[in-house]
Amino acid sequence: MTRDCIAHNLFIVWGFPESTQNFIHRELEELSRDGHEIRILAGYRLRRADISPQLASIADRAIYLGHAAHWVPRALAWAARHPVQMASAAAWVNGLPHRSQLHRARMLAMLLAAASVCDEVKKRGFRHLHAHFAAYQTELAMCLSRLSGVPYRMTCHAYGIWKDRNLLAEKIRGAEVVLTCTEYNARHLRQIAGDHADKVHLVYHGLDLDALGPPVPMCDDLVIRFLAVGRLIVKKGFRHLVEAAGLLASSGHDFELTILGEGPLRDALAAQTRLLGIADRVHLPGAVSNRDVFAYMRRSRALIAPSVRDENGNIDGIPNVILEAMASARPVVGTDLSGIPEVVKTGQTGYLVAPGDSRALATAMAELITDPTAAATMGRQARKLIEEHFDVKQNVARQAEILAQPLH
Numbered sequence: 454m455t456r457d458c459i460a461h462n463l464f465i466v467w468g469f470p471e472s473t474q475n476f477i478h479r480e481l482e483e484l485s486r487d488g489h490e491i492r493i494l495a496g497y498r499l500r501r502a503d504i505s506p507q508l509a510s511i512a513d514r515a516i517y518l519g520h521a522a523h524w525v526p527r528a529l530a531w532a533a534r535h536p537v538q539m540a541s542a543a544a545w546v547n548g549l550p551h552r553s554q555l556h557r558a559r560m561l562a563m564l565l566a567a568a569s570v571c572d573e574v575k576k577r578g579f580r581h582l583h584a585h586f587a588a589y590q591t592e593l594a595m596c597l598s599r600l601s602g603v604p605y606r607m608t609c610h611a612y613g614i615w616k617d618r619n620l621l622a623e624k625i626r627g628a629e630v631v632l633t634c635t636e637y638n639a640r641h642l643r644q645i646a647g648d649h650a651d652k653v654h655l656v657y658h659g660l661d662l663d664a665l666g667p668p669v670p671m672c673d674d675l676v677i678r679f680l681a682v683g684r685l686i687v688k689k690g691f692r693h694l695v696e697a698a699g700l701l702a703s704s705g706h707d708f709e710l711t712i713l714g715e716g717p718l719r720d721a722l723a724a725q726t727r728l729l730g731i732a733d734r735v736h737l738p739g740a741v742s743n744r745d746v747f748a749y750m751r752r753s754r755a756l757i758a759p760s761v762r763d764e765n766g767n768i769d770g771i772p773n774v775i776l777e778a779m780a781s782a783r784p785v786v787g788t789d790l791s792g793i794p795e796v797v798k799t800g801q802t803g804y805l806v807a808p809g810d811s812r813a814l815a816t817a818m819a820e821l822i823t824d825p826t827a828a829a830t831m832g833r834q835a836r837k838l839i840e841e842h843f844d845v846k847q848n849v850a851r852q853a854e855i856l857a858q859p860l861h
Contacts, residue, residue, distance in 0.1 A: 461580035463494050463574060463582050463603075464492065464583050464584075465583065466585050468495065468496060469493055469498060469512060472503075475773065476773045479658070479845050481493075481511055483661070485507040485510070493514075503743070524570075525569070527568075532568055535600075542600055556620075560589070563589055563592040563593040571597065571601050575602075579603055585607075586613045587613025587624055594607065595627060606630045607628050611767075614633070614638055615767050615768050622645050622646065630855065631646075634771065634792070635792025636792065636795055637795070639654070657771075659846070659848035660776055660780050660839060665747075665781070672754075674752075679711070679755055680710075680757070681757045683714050686763070687718070687761070688760060688763040690788065693809050694710070694712070695726055697814035697815040699730075700812060701819060709735075709736065711738065750781045753783060754821055754828055756783055756784075758774070758787040758788070758793065759787075761790065761809050771796055775793065776796070778835070779835035779839045780835075784831035785802060787806075788807065789805050789807055803831055
């Protein structure tokens with residue numbers, strides 16, 4: 454992508470900058486470091502002190518919709534000036550094959566949001582809209598494209614593909630380009646895209662390896678520490694990890710497990726540790742900063758990522774913390790689900806087990822306890838894989854190359 458092309462891109466998110474979306478922020482920061490002027494359209498701003506100067510600058514210059522009490526009147530005023538165009542767009546939204554009436558109502562709300570900023574987008578001369586997430590963020594982009602005539606692109610992450618799933622085929626059909634972050638996602642999107650499958654491109658998210666610095670060697674402490682990180686929700690599979698910890702403890706292994714994160718299952722997980730008699734070795738300290746995650750990582754032998762598919766079909770892609778652990782030269786025990794097998798390879802970068810298989814998790818963890826040499830070797834190989842395939846500089850360059858290609 455040329456600098457001119459980036460300068461006229463409007464990236465669409467919702468809350469900005471979300472603490473759970475560092476994988477997006479790294480790409481924006483890399484583009485900013487490379488001299489591109491990044492502009493964001495977001496629903497609202499999140500005040501955070503733990504962000505880089507580049508990201509703070511991007512946040513300061515973003516366009517924010519604000520509270521609906523502010524943007525709905527602006528939208529109605531726009532509709533009063535353009536009644537035919539607004540009525541046509543509303544009929545288009547209403548006629549789409551939404552998954553539910555709630556999804557239809559959501560997109561109508563996004564139409565109002567789009568109308569509220571349509572004049573500003575046209576006035577600033579944006580030539581491309583680029584939505585991150587294939588849910589309401591892309592629906593906002595679609596509506597804004599319909600009203601303004603500015604074409605849209607989208608980057609699909611796991612949530613929009615596997616949980617939300619509204620209008621995926623239609624979203625691909627209308628987009629100039631579709632990016633996604635795992636080969637697993639890409640295969641699925643191409644399958645449902647039909648004749649538009651060639652719009653779908655794989656670009657892995659990357660890490661800023663210069664900022665991370667060289668990995669710290671594993672500790673030789675008497676107590677082996679394992680780490681897990683994520684929201685305490687069903688798809689993270691932490692119930693199975695606690696079961697595995699119980700099996701590991703009953704087999705006589707000495708270890709500690711820390712699960713970082715907050716969520717609705719916190720009390721249930723804490724009760725489970727007490728029931729299994731392992732509350733003294735399984736710790737739930739809550740959510741911590743990204744810097745503190747790396748501090749825990751440096752003291753750990755491995756990361757455990759026991760992801761499963763939840764009752765709504767929602768799954769992870771490649772959890773960002775897996776890449777961070779591998780960049781830290783730590784092996785990963787992950788599940789054979791979604792994009793995880795693209796990076797976690799048994800005996801090379803860690804161990805891959807079946808989703809929900811607590812006994813297999815315990816066996817893999819035991820291997821890492823009893824064979825520190827193999828653990829260190831797998832950690833070094835994990836770091837090498839990250840250097841070769843997940844450097845943010847290389848991956849952002851690849852993304853720019855795709856977006857600069859002649860469009861459909």
